[in-house]
Structure formats: C-alpha cells, structure tokens
Amino acid sequence: xxxxxxxxxxxxxxxxxxxxxxxxxxxxxxxxxxxxxxxxxxxxxxxxxxxxxxxxxxxxxxxxxxxxxxxxxxxxxxxxxxxxxxxxxxxxxxxxxxxxxxxxxxxxxxxxxxxxxxxxxxxxxxxxxxxxxxxxxxxxxxxxxxxxxxxxxxxxxxxxxxxxxxxxxxxxxxxxxxxxxxxxxxxxxxxxxxxxxxxxxxxxxxxxxxxxxxxxxxxxxxxxxxxxxxxxxxxxxxxxxxxxxxxxxxxxxxxxxxxxxxxxxxxxxxxxxxxxxxxxxxxxxxxxxxxxxxxxxxxxxxxxxxxxxxxxxxxxxxxxxxxxxxxxxxxxxxxxxxxxxxxxxxxxxxxxxxxxxxxxxxxxxxxxxxxxxxxxxxxxxxxxxxxxxxxxxxxxxxxxxxxxxxxxxxxxx
Amino acid sequence: xxxxxxxxxxxxxxxxxxxxxxxxxxxxxxxxxxxxxxxxxxxxxxxxxxxxxxxxxxxxxxxxxxxxxxxxxxxxxxxxxxxxxxxxxxxxxxxxxxxxxxxxxxxxxxxxxxxxxxxxxxxxxxxxxxxxxxxxxxxxxxxxxxxxxxxxxxxxxxxxxxxxxxxxxxxxxxxxxxxxxxxxxxxxxxxxxxxxxxxxxxxxxxxxxxxxxxxxxxxxxxxxxxxxxxxxxxxxxxxxxxxxxxxxxxxxxxxxxxxxxxxxxxxxxxxxxxxxxx
Ligand SMILES: Cc1ncc(COP(=O)(O)O)c(C=O)c1O
Numbered sequence: 046x047x048x049x050x051x052x053x054x055x056x057x058x059x060x061x062x063x064x065x066x067x068x069x070x071x072x073x074x075x076x077x078x079x080x081x082x083x084x085x086x087x088x089x090x091x092x093x094x095x096x097x098x099x100x101x102x103x104x105x106x107x108x109x110x111x112x113x114x115x116x117x118x119x120x121x122x123x124x125x126x127x128x129x130x131x132x133x134x135x136x137x138x139x140x141x142x143x144x145x146x147x148x149x150x151x152x153x154x155x156x157x158x159x160x161x162x163x164x165x166x167x168x169x170x171x172x173x174x175x176x177x178x179x180x181x182x183x184x185x186x187x188x189x190x191x192x193x194x195x196x197x198x199x200x201x202x203x204x205x206x207x208x209x210x211x212x213x214x215x216x217x218x219x220x221x222x223x224x225x226x227x228x229x230x231x232x233x234x235x236x237x238x239x240x241x242x243x244x245x246x247x248x249x250x251x252x253x254x255x256x257x258x259x260x261x262x263x264x265x266x267x268x269x270x271x272x273x274x275x276x277x278x279x280x281x282x283x284x285x286x287x288x289x290x291x292x293x294x295x296x297x298x299x300x301x302x303x304x305x306x307x308x309x310x311x312x313x314x315x316x317x318x319x320x321x322x323x324x325x326x327x328x329x330x331x332x333x334x335x336x337x338x339x340x341x342x343x344x345x346x347x348x349x350x351x352x353x354x355x356x357x358x359x360x361x362x363x364x365x366x367x368x369x370x371x372x373x374x375x376x377x378x379x380x381x382x383x384x385x386x387x388x389x390x391x392x393x394x395x396x397x398x399x400x401x402x403x404x405x406x407x408x409x410x411x412x413x414x415x416x417x418x419x420x421x422x423x424x425x426x427x428x429x430x431x432x433x434x435x436x437x438x439x440x441x442x443x444x445x446x447x448x449x450x451x452x453x454x455x456x457x458x
Numbered sequence: 459x460x461x462x463x464x465x466x467x468x469x470x471x472x473x474x475x476x477x478x479x480x481x482x483x484x485x486x487x488x489x490x491x492x493x494x495x496x497x498x499x500x501x502x503x504x505x506x507x508x509x510x511x512x513x514x515x516x517x518x519x520x521x522x523x524x525x526x527x528x529x530x531x532x533x534x535x536x537x538x539x540x541x542x543x544x545x546x547x548x549x550x551x552x553x554x555x556x557x558x559x560x561x562x563x564x565x566x567x568x569x570x571x572x573x574x575x576x577x578x579x580x581x582x583x584x585x586x587x588x589x590x591x592x593x594x595x596x597x598x599x600x601x602x603x604x605x606x607x608x609x610x611x612x613x614x615x616x617x618x619x620x621x622x623x624x625x626x627x628x629x630x631x632x633x634x635x636x637x638x639x640x641x642x643x644x645x646x647x648x649x650x651x652x653x654x655x656x657x658x659x660x661x662x663x664x665x666x667x668x669x670x671x672x673x674x675x676x677x678x679x680x681x682x683x684x685x686x687x688x689x690x691x692x693x694x695x696x697x698x699x700x701x702x703x704x705x706x707x708x709x710x711x712x713x714x715x716x717x718x719x720x721x722x723x724x725x726x727x728x729x730x731x732x733x734x735x736x
Contacts, residue, residue, distance in 0.1 A: 058553055058584045060512045062609035062634055064616060205518065211509070218511045223635035225611060313508070326563055328554040328584070329509060341530050342558030343508040 049239035052368065054361035057238040059218070059331045066225045067238055073145045074240045078137075078247055085144055089137055089248075096169055097126045097136060099251065103259035103420070108392045113412040116264060119395070120256045120284065120422045127162045129398060129425030130252060130280045135162035135231055137248035139170050142229035149224065150174040152231040153217040155182055155210030155276065156353030156400065157189025158425055159233030164198035174198040177216045179208035182352045185433045207346045210276075210356045214330050234277025235360030238331030242360050249283025256420055257287045269416020270295040273424065274403040275321060275374075276353050278360035280424035289371060295416065298363060299407045301349030302376035310339050318347040320359045321367050321374035329357065335364040350379035350437055351399035351430070377406035383437055385409055386427065387445035398425035399433065461546040462500055462579050462603050462626040466660035470677045470722040471499035471627075473662055474715060475550065475687035477520035478503050478537050479529030480694055485704040486524070487541060489694060492708035494543035496715025500627075501543065502581060502685065505534045505551035512583035514638030516688040519695055531555055531568070535575040548579040548605065548626070556582065556593065569596040579603030579626045587619040594623055607631050608654060610646040617653065624659055629685060632665040632676075639688040640666035643675055651680045670721030677725030684722050690714060 049055055057067055077085035093099045101121045109117040122130035139150055150167050152174070154160030160176040167174035176198050183190050183202055193200050206212040214232075221230040235242045235249075253271075260268055273284040275298040288294045303317030315337040317323070324335035329344055337345040337357040349355040366372040377385070382399060385406035390396045397405065401424045407414075408421060427434070438446045465471050474493045479486050493501060506521040506529050513521065538547060549572055560567025572580070579602055585593065587606060597604045603626025610633060612620065620628070630651060633644035647663055654661050663676045664685030673684045693714060697707030 056589055057586060058589055059586065060583050060609070061586055061607045061620075062611050062631060064586050064588075064609075065611045065613065068616075205522070215509055215511050219514070219636045222512070225634060325558075328552075328557055330511070331584075336554075338554070338558065340558075341532075342554045343525070344554070 051365035115415040123426035129158040131159045131162035134248040135166040138231040139166040147229040149228040153213035157186035164193040164196035168196040177213045181208035234279040236277045250286040252283035253287035268418045273422035278363040284422040300376040301354035302378035303348040315345040318349045334361040353400040381406035396427040465499040471683035472719040473685045475502040479524030480520040481698040492712040496712040497719030507552035514636040538575040546578040550581040565593040573600040581605045627660040630663045639668040670717040673721030674725035
C-alpha cells in the first residue's frame, strides 16, 4: 500500500461520487506503476523515449557558469516533445487510463502546457480528450490553445472567478463527477487527492533519475543545489525526488512572488502564488496542503505573470518537505522573472517558459546559494509566452529586454 | 432521538436548501423563513465556500452572490441565531471552512460555534467517510448529526464505511454529477434506495428534484425525505435578476415549498396503504 499522507498533508477530500474512481485509480497505480503489471512501466519508458524524446540532455551552461562563478548545469525538459516536462506525466496517465479501460480523458490547464501535453498523449494513444482552461489563461496562452485543438482536443472556456487554473480544476472535477464511470481526469501536477500526488511525482521522477546519473558523469559528483520553479510542484518534485535522500544537496523550490508578497484580505486576492512561502495549511481540490487563503478559509485568487504558476495551492509532498526543512521555498517576483527570461534568451540561446524563468531569476539574485555545482531545471520552453512577454515587458523598464520598437540597421519596415 | 430524527419520524420530510446570504443577508433570512412556512421539516443552510466543486452552475451562482455580498462563517452563525424558524437546521459547507475556524486548525471550534448558534447537523460534500473522524468526534461530543452522501457509484465496503459514520439522515444522491434541477428523475435513485434498504437512518433523496411530481415519485419509490436546492435557488436568482421585491420572491418560495411538501405527502399516501376501517 502506498501511503496517502505526507505527514499531515495529502489525503482524499473529494465528493463521495468520486471516491470509488479514486480507489480504482489507487489500485491501478499500485499494480501498473509500482508493480509494473502487464509491463506498463516498460511501455511507458519506451513511449517516453520514442514519442517523448527522452532522455533530455544535461547541458553545461558556459555563460551562466562564468557569470555566477559556479558550474551551472541545465536539465533540458524544454526539449521534451511539446516543450515542457508536462508530457512525462500526461503520457503516463493517459497510458494508465488506457490500461484501466477508460475511454475518455479530461484535464485542466493553466499555462496550456499540461493541456497541450495531454492532448498530444491522447492523440498519440487514440483517446478522446476535453480540456478545461480559464478564460484569462486562454487569452494569454493562445498558441497552446491552438495546439490542443490541432491535436483534436476540445477546449472548454471557464469563465467563473478570475478564470485561471483554480477555476479550471473546479470545472474539471465537476465533469469528472458527472462522467466518472468511463472518464479519467489527468490532473496536471502533484496536487489533488491521493494517489495523484505520488503518481504524478513518480511519472516526473524521470527528471531527477536522469539528472542524478548525468551530473555524476559530467561533474563527477552530486550538485550542491537543485533549482526548480514551483506552481503545483510537479517539475519541482520531479527534479528533486532522487536527491531527497542526498542531504548535502540543497533543494530550492522557486515560487512566483508576483507583484508583492502582501495580500489584500478584503478583496480576497494574493498578488502572488507563493503558497509554500506564505500559505497556511488547509484543504483544497482533494488534499490537505499549504494554501493561499483568508482567515476564514476562503481561497484567495492568486497572481503570477506566468499562468503555470498562478495557483493558490501546492502539492502536499512539497509542503511536507518544506516543513521538514528538506526543501527551501524561495520566490522571485514578476519583474525578476521577466528579466531572467530576456537574459537567458540572449546569453544562452534558450527562450525559457515564464514559469522556468523564475528559477533563473533566483539564481541571478542569489548566486551565493548555488554552491560550486548546481542543476537548474528548465521546465519548459517559452514559445507559448511570447505575446505575454511583449505585453508585460512593455509595461516595465526592463534592463535586459530588447526595445521592440527600435530596429537598428534600417531594415526599412 | 435528535430533532433531525424527529423531523423524519412521521411522514416524509421536505428538506430545502438555500445558500445563506444570497443575494443579501436580509432577503436571505426572509427566504429561509418562507421555506419554513411552506412546510420545511429540516433546512439545509449553505455556508458559502469559494470553491464549491460539488455544485452545478445554479448553486455556484448563489454562492458567488453571497460571498460578494460579504457572507462569512461568523455572519452565517449570526444569521442562524437571528432566524425565526422552528425546524432543525443543518449546515452544508466544505471542509476547509470547518477546518480553519477559530485559532487552531481542526473542526472542533467550528462545531462548538455551530452548536451554540443552534445548528443540529452538518453535510460536508468534500469530506468522505475516510477523512471524517475528527469531525465525527466533535459532532458526537456536542450532540450534532453528521450526514453523509451516498452516490450512485457507492457500493460494497464503502457503503459499510458510510453506514458506520452517518447519523441524522443519509443524503442519497439521485444521479451522478453536480447539483442542479432536472426535468427527469433518474432511476439511479431507485437503485440507490434499494442498496440502502437495511440502513437504520432515514433516506433523503436529492440532486435534481424540481417539482411536486418529482417529490411524489421519489417518496412513493421509498424515500423518507426529499432534498431540494437548485429549484429553489433558481427562484432566488430569477427574482434577483429581475429586481423583484424580496417579499414577492419569498411568497414564490413559500408556494414552491408547499408544492414540494404536498408532492412528498401524496407520494407517501400512495405508498402506505390506508389503515383499514372497521
Ligand atoms: C513550463 C512549465 N513549468 C512549470 C509549470 C508549473 O507547474 P509544476 O509546478 O506542476 O511543474 C508549468 C505549468 O503549467 C509549466 O508549463
């Protein structure tokens, strides 16, 4: 039996109608994922390799290493098919749904990256798929909306609340509760009721499995630190999992500091998504974890310039590791992330997802925390974010940003 | 015997639901009182939570209006204290609000405050039997009932687990999905009632009941009570949308309550053979 709790966190707080499906999933997780029944894990690994493009490289970043006076290695999850780590989990879950005999997939998405990955995996495995996405996120991540539709998924707009990830999760849970008998909900991070947090972590652990091997080969030793951005926390736990036992490796979960760490209790708005750094214990979307909430327990609307981090909760395992002192929660604000986005694009030739840029923002602001050898998880690529970056950069006076209104060289536009 | 048990003791119980504070505090009070006049036997008072995952669009809308109008757990309790009704009141809300109330996390302060305000039981749609022990204990200590939902998908061991935890009544979810009024009555209801036949608590059916005729059919089919939410919230929402005076909306609610209560009674009369006259 896998345990449903991480200390006090985790559990299964869902409507009764879903409990049998969750028990069924728990059983399937134990048989197929943990015990490799019917060769499930072999097939998953094979598809991750052939369809997903794994293993991803661990790249030594020369410019960054020089700048920060540390050996900086990049785990290139942006090179996974679809452009983000999200495929590791989506492929695992869609395949599992298939083994379970389900015939319909639903998923929520914030940045659209998880929706895209799920739509790809569903098309790859021949499963019909519906995606729920907040209206606000649809507007700021249009390329991904188009990609999901290209892969044959139906995209449903969620208009309630602020139209971000939290509302999309609510709506997907409602769909699941209605169609639970033949539908699997591919949750996009290490959140939700047990067994989702452990299962998603297991699917994402391939990141740290590879990275641990690769860094020992390349640097001849374990890193002093591993950095990853944390929305729900799936790429974070994926990048950390195999290092958790290595006490000498510092693990930094970089959250979205948004525009401020202060909250507006009255408006019910947190201008950040830093639930590990500033949240309190509570129950949301099926698990007990750290949440952005007011003193009554109403969930706050969160904020981040990156839609993939814009969520009021975080995975229970990560919350637990923070309480234990094993993972250090830190945060970078919108501006720091945008600066890092431009800097990485120019200096390393990698256009990172805005989510990922938070991890680079932290490295830039705290080079002394990196130690001699660091691994930064490049959770995704930034093609999806170009429209937002142009718009958000224009609002600010960013040192690293190119001035898009000025073209030198007289191209004669 | 708790007052909730008594409410089910003779004849079918009509159990309406409204979100407290929808569309505002004072109107909401008038609406709840109108339901009592219309024949409610137990009233489920919804304490609005920002993430009502088990609700359909109707109740989501109500919850949003109530939150926008400033409803909070403490105001909810004051509302309960001010209500002028003589039927048992059940608080329906999500676990995070129960867990967060008071200075230390955990359900006890909330249950204590609820008991002091006059609440007699709880329905918590996102708290399955597996996670309910702390709330169950607090309810037992303070003499409150804890109602559980049995879904169309609930079978086998899960039924037993719920039976061990439930008190007051069991909320029989008539069909899969989220709350919302429907034009048909699912036969998932009949199957669910059959599965619970042996249970020693009253069986109240909810999810989708809209008319007196639905109520009649469901009680005739063996239900001990009917729970109606969205059909009533629809009346509130429409009245609010059209800007009608609260008294008029209250009158409509009272009439709807009467229709549902009479439907339930008529279903019951058809089920129980008339005692023979000598
Ligand atoms: C590229 C990328 N990185 C990170 C995240 C954050 O999610 P998580 O913390 O679950 O990895 C997202 C979510 O959409 C994403 O698209």
